[in-house]
Amino acid sequence: MDTDRSLTIAEELALRGITRREFLKFCTIMAGILALPVDRAEKIARALENVRRPPVVWLEFQDCAGCTESLLRANRPSVAELVLDIISLNYHETIMAPAGRAAEKSLQDTIKEGGYLTIVEGSISTADNGVYCCIAGRSALEILQEVAANTAAIITVGACAFYGGWPATPPNPTGAKGVKDIISGVPIVNLPGCPMNVDNLTATVVHYLTFKELPALDSLGRPLFAHGHRIHDNCERRGHFDAGEFVEAWGDEGHRKGWCLYKMGCKGPVAFQNCPSIRWNEGTSWPVGAGHGCIACAALNFWEMPAYEPVPIHALTPPATYPAVEPAAGMSPITAGVIGAAVGVAAGVAGAVAVHQLTKEKEA
Ligand code: SF4
Structure with missing residues (x-):
């Protein structure tokens, strides 16, 4: 008209x-x-x-x-x-x-x-x-x-x-x-x-x-x-990151269960956009929600970032410090769960602080 x-x-x-x-x-x-x-x-x-x-x-x-x-x-x-x-x-x-x-x-x-x-x-x-x-x-x-x-x-x-x-x-x-x-x-x-x-x-x-x-x-x-906000901080898969539950291969059990895509190259920890809140397609979905990692498309020079390599988030590499998802051999599931939860919480906090510091350094 x-x-x-x-x-x-x-x-x-x-x-x-x-x-x-x-x-x-x-x-x-x-x-x-x-x-x-x-x-x-x-x-x-x-x-x-x-x-x-x-x-x-x-x-x-x-x-x-x-x-x-x-x-x-x-x-x-x-x-x-x-x-x-x-x-x-x-x-x-x-x-x-x-x-x-x-x-x-x-x-x-x-x-x-x-x-x-x-x-x-x-x-x-x-x-x-x-x-x-x-x-x-x-x-x-x-x-x-x-x-x-x-x-x-x-x-x-x-x-x-x-x-x-x-x-x-x-x-x-x-x-x-x-x-x-x-x-x-x-x-x-x-x-x-x-x-x-x-x-x-x-x-x-x-x-x-x-x-x-x-x-x-x-x-x-x-x-x-x-x-103004980091995608990682508002991601619906963040709980899995903090719990050390990662997708290890496309289509594996973790992928089917909606676990964190960090190891598949998700750039959410260093990307800043409101995708998790406003989403796409009438607010129904967004890339991470659909099962693919964020590619940080709002970042400078994002086309040169290796899409499927994990982004370094800190020298301490928090994911490596997470507890295994499966209970360790010879340990009761309850004991493993208690220790795992404690380590997971500590690692999650350390990871969040590390990501925050890294991003601040990048922005400075
Ligand atoms: S690494 Fe990616 S998939 Fe995992 S919690 Fe962060 S933004 Fe979400």
């Missing part, structure tokens, strides 16, 4: 038959994702009802289009799609209706008007003046610099726009870089991930529209609400 940019979001909602109840439910979910007190949902609702649609330019460069796929599969309440639809797609190279000169005119008109949000997906080719990625006869580098000059803020989505992603893996023939390595002097929010979780994009936009500012960021420019 076409949207009239003179309408407020409340007017758009009414036009599209979205009930107030559905709208308030959406605002409550957004407050939850943003880690705000529930009473802020009302403030979000008031702000969104009265805001006019800001224009958004979505640039897509060197990537697999996974983040656009993520956008198209936004399936929280339909209001989320509506909010993104209303503010987005003034210009989107992959899914906009116009093509050719009409599409480029839309981009130029938006730039001229100014005050728009820019969303960047994909890395930027910088080698040989950016010749390896061109759109409408101009390099991605040139387009990004032009769009960035008049934008209110940039939101990067996915690993490629964050630090270069897979196009930047050695030998990086196109000189692929992320936005933060090219653009300065413009507020930039990074929503990495491979792909980004569209709920985090929706929440970032809602925060911007409600509070007229971007959310608080960590040292890598990622929103704290989405990247």
